[in-house]
Amino acid sequence: METSDLIARASAGDHHAFRELVEVHSHELQVHCYRILGSLQDAEDALQEALVSAWRNLGTFGQRSSLRTWLYQIATNRCLSMLRADRRRPRSATPLPDLTLPEPTGVSDAPPWLDPYPDVLLDHLVDQAPGPETRYETTEAISLAFVTALQLLPPRQRAVLVLRDVLGYRAGEVAAMLDATRESVHSALKRARATIDSHLADSGSERPVRRPDTTAERHLVSQLTDALERADLPALVGLLSEDVRLSMPPAMLEYRGIDAAQQFFAAVTLRPGRSYRVVPTRANGHPALATYVADPHTGAFRAYGLLVVTVADDRIASVTGFGASVLPRFGLPRTLPGAD
Missing domain, CATH: 1.10.1740.10 (RNA polymerase sigma factor, region 2, helix turn helix motif)
Structure with a gap:
């Protein structure tokens, strides 16, 4: 019509x-x-x-x-x-529960919301011819x-x-x-x-001169997934760029540089007793990893968060972490079954 x-x-x-x-x-x-x-x-x-x-x-x-x-x-x-x-939503920094965080290198520019x-x-976007x-x-x-x-x-x-x-x-x-x-x-x-x-x-996010190589990007995401699931801190750190940036809205904290990132991953993400399963997805045009942490009582894996990764020169240039509440928007479950 x-x-x-x-x-x-x-x-x-x-x-x-x-x-x-x-x-x-x-x-x-x-x-x-x-x-x-x-x-x-x-x-x-x-x-x-x-x-x-x-x-x-x-x-x-x-x-x-x-x-x-x-x-x-x-x-x-x-x-x-x-x-x-x-x-x-609240504009003030929100503390992360039950975590003792290493000293951040600065305040993140990512807003709490x-x-x-x-x-x-x-x-689902319909192709529209761009304006002049x-x-x-x-x-x-x-x-x-x-x-x-x-x-x-x-x-x-x-x-x-x-x-x-x-x-x-x-x-x-x-x-x-x-x-x-x-x-x-x-x-x-x-x-x-x-x-x-x-x-x-x-912020080190200049406009790219080329698109990331899809094969290299997928390989990097596979390596990151493996490092998280094996709790292999050296392997994870080996994937990062020297000036990598970590942030986690709504907590307005930033960890910049490979040393600060290593301290954060050791103290928080890969701290003793943690066991993960990871489901790859995509957000904002970037690779993203949905993380699930093992429940010590049931053995099931419960939604923990989403890591959005940007890649530059075949290294991880930034990681932005979000809470588990965002996962349903990605069609992802709140729990994954444990190993049989």
Whole structure:
């Protein structure tokens, strides 16, 4: 059915027509909200609120822009409203329970509300031709480093950079979407780019000159899996780059450098008595490992967390750890059976 016919039916109150109209855009809109908010839960909330707003205001859609652009306008402004209302998870550092941690080397720039984004959800994205102003590739713009850097920007700059450099909208289109002037859009974009580029360079997450070799990456993930399951600390450390970075939202701690990482893995991850099973997956375009720790009473393996790994020059450049609560979003169970 033609879009105009669906719009007419939806405007007359046909919920099925409205669902058909927006369904093709819902996954990319969720990714958009995730980039701006940094939290998958917040992104889901923002998307639902945006779709409710679109349903209520469909009669005002004069088709002066495409339906996709109109939906992006609503979703972007819904995200900005959420940020202004400060409807966020706690922003303070959260201690890790029952752990005696080695001294961190610094404070992590990953915000406490940061969530991983399952790659399986990216598989649902409908290919859209990028706009003429696109600066970042889709996979690059979903990376943890990029999403973390976005969270450092003021909300309006964040929205402008995503709309211009990720989605490729022209300055005039962005100005209309944000009810702003072209001059203010140009100014916000200039400041946002400077902050993003500086942060990525300082964090060692410069834009890649080549994509990781898939075979080498898979081999590295296999070696990491084996090292964790055998509790082989020297083998694990041998996979790390010299300036590796470890972080674990919502605890705003960072361990930078191979010595600090070795101390952390020895004291926490591979401390005596721990036995793991590992399930590979992917998050934010990176390899990820779901970890399960053996229950000494039942022998079953209980969900422990998710490690998102970035690779550079065939070494592990960073590891970002998340709690077990994120695993269901990856279609992963909370427990695995023990050995027979």
